[in-house]
Amino acid sequence: MKIGLVDCQAADAAAQFSRSLTDTGFAVLVNHGVDASCIDAVYQSWAKFFAQPDAVKREFVQDGQRGFFPYRSENAKGQAQKDLKEFFQVYPDARVPDEQLQITQDTYDALAGLGQRLLGWLQQQAPTSVSEQFSVPLTAMAAQSPKTMFRILHYPPVDAQQARAGAIRAAAHEDINLITLLLAGSAPGLQAMDRDGQWHDVSCDAGMIAVNAGDMLQMASGGYYPSTTHRVVNPQGAEAGVARYSMPMFIHPHADAVLKPGTTADQYLNERLREIGLAG
Numbered sequence: 134m135k136i137g138l139v140d141c142q143a144a145d146a147a148a149q150f151s152r153s154l155t156d157t158g159f160a161v162l163v164n165h166g167v168d169a170s171c172i173d174a175v176y177q178s179w180a181k182f183f184a185q186p187d188a189v190k191r192e193f194v195q196d197g198q199r200g201f202f203p204y205r206s207e208n209a210k211g212q213a214q215k216d217l218k219e220f221f222q223v224y225p226d227a228r229v230p231d232e233q234l235q236i237t238q239d240t241y242d243a244l245a246g247l248g249q250r251l252l253g254w255l256q257q258q259a260p261t262s263v264s265e266q267f268s269v270p271l272t273a274m275a276a277q278s279p280k281t282m283f284r285i286l287h288y289p290p291v292d293a294q295q296a297r298a299g300a301i302r303a304a305a306h307e308d309i310n311l312i313t314l315l316l317a318g319s320a321p322g323l324q325a326m327d328r329d330g331q332w333h334d335v336s337c338d339a340g341m342i343a344v345n346a347g348d349m350l351q352m353a354s355g356g357y358y359p360s361t362t363h364r365v366v367n368p369q370g371a372e373a374g375v376a377r378y379s380m381p382m383f384i385h386p387h388a389d390a391v392l393k394p395g396t397t398a399d400q401y402l403n404e405r406l407r408e409i410g411l412a413g
């Protein structure tokens with residue numbers, strides 16, 4: 134599995150990006166235009182949030198998939214063990230702590246802008262037989278979508294007992310949305326599965342952005358852009374004592390966007406949230 138490292142300023146960046154997504158479901162971006170100081174600042178800011186007592190963080194538990202999700206609230210589809218993570222989900226209307234608000238909004242806007250550019254590339258590079266199936270252009274599906282969600286993940290040092298019981302930081306899953314823009318994690322661990330079921334490290338250094346296609350894009354493109362299974366494995370040895378942070382931006386279509394005849398984004402999302410224990 135050869136995940137492309139794409140320089141977004143290269144003349145053929147759109148073609149390289151689209152090819153890597155078609156071949157592997159993933160691509161890693163450099164020169165993507167999201168400011169390195171913005172990325173550093175958002176990581177530092179949220180490390181402070183997660184360092185607070187649980188009771189303080191729980192004040193940000195909110196309805197409707199927004200806000201804080203305590204340690205071990207989510208399981209991957211079909212997995213009995215909860216993932217070894219806590220996280221915070223930001224939508225445009227989520228309540229975000231004052232200290233994190235500005236930098237989080239700035240990052241959200243920068244990633245939403247990059248998401249539109251990437252969807253434009255995928256639209257432009259798809260063969261006509263694929264793009265003519267889109268109900269509207271991919272950029273229109275997602276432009277200003279209030280469903281687009283920025284997730285800040287904190288994986289604490291690994292608890293040996295939970296690891297022995299088979300829990301990992303993030304069990305194998307596919308993302309639900311159109312594309313995910315993942316600010317490089319603060320430590321390694323992300324792996325993607327190839328067509329033969331083998332796992333490969335997704336190498337993504339600080340400042341880079343890994344992008345993967347989700348199930349909604351796979352569905353809308355009739356499989357042309359595959360949604361690749363991925364996971365986050367537990368570190369071993371001394372690294373087990375080190376926390377990991379990562380920040381995926383899930384680019385979602387508007388609720389009423391038609392993914393394929395008879396299925397809107399909203400119908401599909403609700404079905405998937407039930408499967409992962411995040412909706413009743």
Ligand SMILES: O=C(O)CCC(=O)C(=O)O
Pocket residue numbers: 284286303308315318323363364365378379380381
């Ligand atoms: O933490 C990571 O690197 C990936 C997280 C992820 O795959 C997800 O939240 O969907």
Ligand SMILES: [Fe+2]
Pocket residue numbers: 306307308363
């Ligand atoms: Fe994921």
